[in-house]
Amino acid sequence: MQDILSLLHTLKRPRLLIRAARIGAQDYQRTAHLPRLLGYGALPRTGPALMRLMEIEAELNARREASDAGYSIARHVELLVAMMGEARVLRSAGQT
Numbered sequence: 325m326q327d328i329l330s331l332l333h334t335l336k337r338p339r340l341l342i343r344a345a346r347i348g349a350q351d352y353q354r355t356a357h358l359p360r361l362l363g364y365g366a367l368p369r370t371g372p373a374l375m376r377l378m379e380i381e382a383e384l385n386a387r388r389e390a391s392d393a394g395y396s397i398a399r400h401v402e403l404l405v406a407m408m409g410e411a412r413v414l415r416s417a418g419q420t
Contacts (some may be wrong), residue, residue, distance in 0.1 A: 328374050332411050337385065337404070341397075345404030352409030361406055370417065374410040377403055 358367050362376055381403045387395040 328371060328378075329411060329414065331378065332374070332407065335381075341400060341404060344401045345408055348401060348405035349408035349412070352405055352412075354409065354413065357402070357406050357409065361403060370410050370414045374407060374414060377407045377410060381407060 354367065358373060359365075361380065362368070362373065367373065368376065381400070384395070384400050384403060388397075388400065
């Protein structure tokens with residue numbers, strides 16, 4: 325089984341979405357962004373949070389590919405920003 329970061333690297337998304345998310349990831353703040361995406365309450369640890377974000381993003385990406393009228397590009401970028409931010413936290417925790 326692949327680890328979380330390997331799964332993240334296998335995602336294929338449009339370049340514009342990734343570019344926007346990279347710009348947003350520079351200002352990522354876990355305590356401000358995660359509650360909006362995962363619900364309010366105690367924040368999960370980085371690994372479980374990243375897995376849940378990836379699940380939500382996969383559902384949203386399926387809606388994008390199906391041209392669903394309820395698809396929100398802003399929400400998609402926000403999810404990708406959080407995924408990149410959480411991956412950065414996870415990588416830095418593994419290097420210490």
